Amino acid sequence: MSKSTLESLIGTTAYDEHGDKIGKVKQIYLDNQTGSPTWAAVSTGLFSHDSLVPLAGAEQRADDESLLLHVDKEQVKTAPYHDGSRISAESEQELFRHYHVDPRAAGWNGPERQHIRPGTDAPMTTGAPPAQPVPGQTATGRHADDSMVRSEERLRVDTESTEAGTARLHKSVVNEEQTINVPVTHEEAHIEREPITDRTRGATIGEEDREVTLHADEVHVQKETVPVERVRLEVDEVTDDKTVSDTVRKERVEAEGVEGIKRSDDRRPKAP
Numbered sequence: 001m002s003k004s005t006l007e008s009l010i011g012t013t014a015y016d017e018h019g020d021k022i023g024k025v026k027q028i029y030l031d032n033q034t035g036s037p038t039w040a041a042v043s044t045g046l047f048s049h050d051s052l053v054p055l056a057g058a059e060q061r062a063d064d065e066s067l068l069l070h071v072d073k074e075q076v077k078t079a080p081y082h083d084g085s086r087i088s089a090e091s092e093q094e095l096f097r098h099y100h101v102d103p104r105a106a107g108w109n110g111p112e113r114q115h116i117r118p119g120t121d122a123p124m125t126t127g128a129p130p131a132q133p134v135p136g137q138t139a140t141g142r143h144a145d146d147s148m149v150r151s152e153e154r155l156r157v158d159t160e161s162t163e164a165g166t167a168r169l170h171k172s173v174v175n176e177e178q179t180i181n182v183p184v185t186h187e188e189a190h191i192e193r194e195p196i197t198d199r200t201r202g203a204t205i206g207e208e209d210r211e212v213t214l215h216a217d218e219v220h221v222q223k224e225t226v227p228v229e230r231v232r233l234e235v236d237e238v239t240d241d242k243t244v245s246d247t248v249r250k251e252r253v254e255a256e257g258v259e260g261i262k263r264s265d266d267r268r269p270k271a272p
Helices: 001-011 073-077 091-100
Strands: 011-013 019-030 037-041 050-054 060-061 066-068 114-116
Touching: 001 019, 019 050, 019 073, 050 073, 050 091
Parallel strands: 011 066
Antiparallel strands: 011 019, 019 037, 019 114, 037 050, 060 066
């Protein structure tokens, strides 16, 4: 792969061999002698540190710009801790054992090669970091051959979407009284008198009837079903802070017979 191709992998989504999402690719490590990609630093969660994943057998999928790694997601989540700096030979051997990788079959050249990240000028040697002089000693002081590694447990937090409940819509029928005021009209008869001034007209005396038909509005009530509104369920994602705690163990190194050094040293390195 060219340097531009490797840099394009930064920020892509990494998946395991079963297609499960692992996280985002943060860094790519190269072999200085062959230029081949060797390790990828993948962020597995908001509160988790970056995990180193071997790139042996990895495939870049051009269709969705993702990286398919030849590992299992659980292997990545339980990988040995790495602080994101140089990779020591001891740490790399521990990673080989964790992922069951044969470095000879995977194309690694050995513990003396160097790793670089794209965009950096100075390589990071995989060998052990240079020894620092102990206070009260000179830089030429002799170092003891026997050493021990102090380890400690750290909390690795991940999130998983689970069912927390259900929400549903239910429509039922209820009865209610509804009153409507309807304006209606009706006819009423009244007497209107008009005097007759022409007395030359003849007149007779007798019985006579006149009638007029009166009208009135009659109210008829009918029912009809009409749509009034559309109701749906909308799901909003709300972010909350949840505090988790657990008990972790750590090892403490005690020194005896050494002047100028505290008896115990359990100082932990800075978190990445």
